[in-house]
Amino acid sequence: MLKKVMIGAFVLEAAQLAVIAPATATTDPSWYLGPSELGSGEQIYAETKAAAGGCFPGGPVTSPGLAAPIQWTVGGNFGTHGGFGNVVKTPGEYVATLTCSDGRKSTRMFTVTGVPPKSTAARAKGPQVAVKPVGTPRPGGDAFGLRPMAWDW
Template identity: 45%
Template sequence: MLEKTLIGVMVAGAATLTLVAPASAAGEVSWGLTAQVEPGGRIDAETHAAIGNGCSPRTAVTSKGFAAPLQFTEGGNWGRAGGHTTAIKTPGKYTATFTCSDGRVATGTFTILGTPPPTTTTKPKPTTTKPKPPTSTSAKPAKPVKPQVAVKPAGAPQTGDGSLS
């Protein structure tokens, strides 16, 4: 009789798990990601596979805001998986994603603090310079400049004779 009861409990438990598993697999992944970071600062992420809608990560967390992908290198209680990476130095809002072992894709956002660079799409105008005319060795050389002739005074009254009259 005890065997039949245990088998019944196991079957009921398995049926409950099959009904609950698809519902949690369809939901968003519950995970933590640093919300704000200084340029070049440390970004942390973690998820707990055994709590709520957490999951076991299959891939690293990737983002254009990361200097390198965030690898889940730490473990812990409740199926914890965590890791760290470094933010790039360009301020702005970025999206980070990773894939769970059950196929769900986890997405989160974070902000690198500071003023983002302008997002204008204007192209700088090219500068144009007029080419210099080519110099030719066959061109006529410039005429030499004649030296200036000194003006000579006409006589003693114009130059003074040196007396103190």
């Protein structure tokens, strides 16, 4: 009798896995790509956490809107994988694709506005003004206006 119960439980568990497994294999993995709107040539970040509904990456994040595929260079707890990349200079809406190690694919949208990031080269050019210090440092650690102590009582 015990043998029949064990076999029945095993068959029931196998049936449940057969029903559940295909449903989980088709779900869209959770991952982040952002910011969603960038200027031309700016940096974008991708991240997935396998333990929090994401997946283990099967390769880099790819897109025609990326200057190069985003490689997974950041790792951490909960199966975290992350990486940085730069977007192209051509304005438009682009689709990025994440391929998971189990074969699932997921996409995210981002927009390149064409506005270049602010540059320090746009500042007015001219001679730099030299800054001269006021006063001279005094020996004895006079940083707070204190004089060395005298011990002649």
